[in-house]
Amino acid sequence: MKLRSIRQPIRPRRLDISFEIEAFLxxxxxxxxxxxxxxxxxxxxxxxxxxxxxxxxxxxxxxDGNFTAAIGVPTLDGLGADGAGAHTYNEHALISSIVPRTALLANLILALQKRSCVRISEGA
Incomplete structure (x- = not known):
């Protein structure tokens, strides 16, 4: 993780230069x-x-899953389509992963619904 790597002391090469690093998490x-x-x-x-x-x-x-996990809600993140290039101009999803990932999510929702008292109505 990048934040861990910058926690190490950073020393300027010139004594007439100073700097401060501040993170806004x-x-x-x-x-x-x-x-x-x-x-x-x-x-x-x-x-x-x-x-x-x-x-x-x-x-x-x-x-946003960080917020739900922090309050104790069981949370999964990253179950969407596969892809690459996160947060860059080259970010993309692999179209071939959309149907399998949708099937995974649908089956997970059905499995959780069967274990709980929450019922999905036929017309919904």
């Missing part, structure tokens, strides 16, 4: 809970049944 760190890990395990099980490789990893980035 607007998200709490993503802290995965036991329930969040169980949710990932369920998603990974479904992904495997669909022939999708799902890998849990820490990226050092931030999303």
């Amino acid at each position: 607007n998200r709490p760190p993503f802290a995965q809970s036991e329930q969040g890990r169980a949710l990932f395990d369920e998603a990974a099980r479904i992904a495997q049944a669909l022939g999708i490789h799902l890998e849990g990893m820490e990226t050092g980035g931030g999303s």
